Amino acid sequence: MRLNPDLVNIPxxxxxxxxxxxxxxxxxxxxxxxxxxxxxxxxTLADTIWSILGNRK
Known part of the structure; x- marks a missing residue:
C-alpha cells in the first residue's frame, strides 16, 4: 500500500x-x-486512531 502514491498517507x-x-x-x-x-x-483502538490522526500533517 505504501508504494501506491494514492495510498501513502492512509493510516x-x-x-x-x-x-x-x-x-x-x-x-x-x-x-x-x-x-x-x-x-x-x-x-485502546480509539486512542491509537486518534493519536495517529492527531500526528498527521
Missing part, C-alpha cells in the same frame, strides 16, 4: 491475534502507522 493499524517477537518492529518497518495485539480494548 494503517496492524492487528494481530498471534503476537510474535519482532512483529511490532516488522509491521512498522513495512509501513504500518501502529500495531496492536488482540484482544484489543475499544478505548
Amino acid at each position: 494503517i493499524v496492524a492487528l494481530t491475534a498471534l503476537t510474535m517477537v519482532g512483529d511490532h518492529e516488522k509491521c512498522l518497518e513495512a509501513g504500518a502507522s501502529d500495531y496492536l495485539a488482540k484482544p484489543v480494548k475499544l478505548k
Whole structure:
C-alpha cells in the first residue's frame, strides 16, 4: 500500500491475534502507522486512531 502514491498517507493499524517477537518492529518497518495485539480494548483502538490522526500533517 505504501508504494501506491494514492495510498501513502492512509493510516494503517496492524492487528494481530498471534503476537510474535519482532512483529511490532516488522509491521512498522513495512509501513504500518501502529500495531496492536488482540484482544484489543475499544478505548485502546480509539486512542491509537486518534493519536495517529492527531500526528498527521
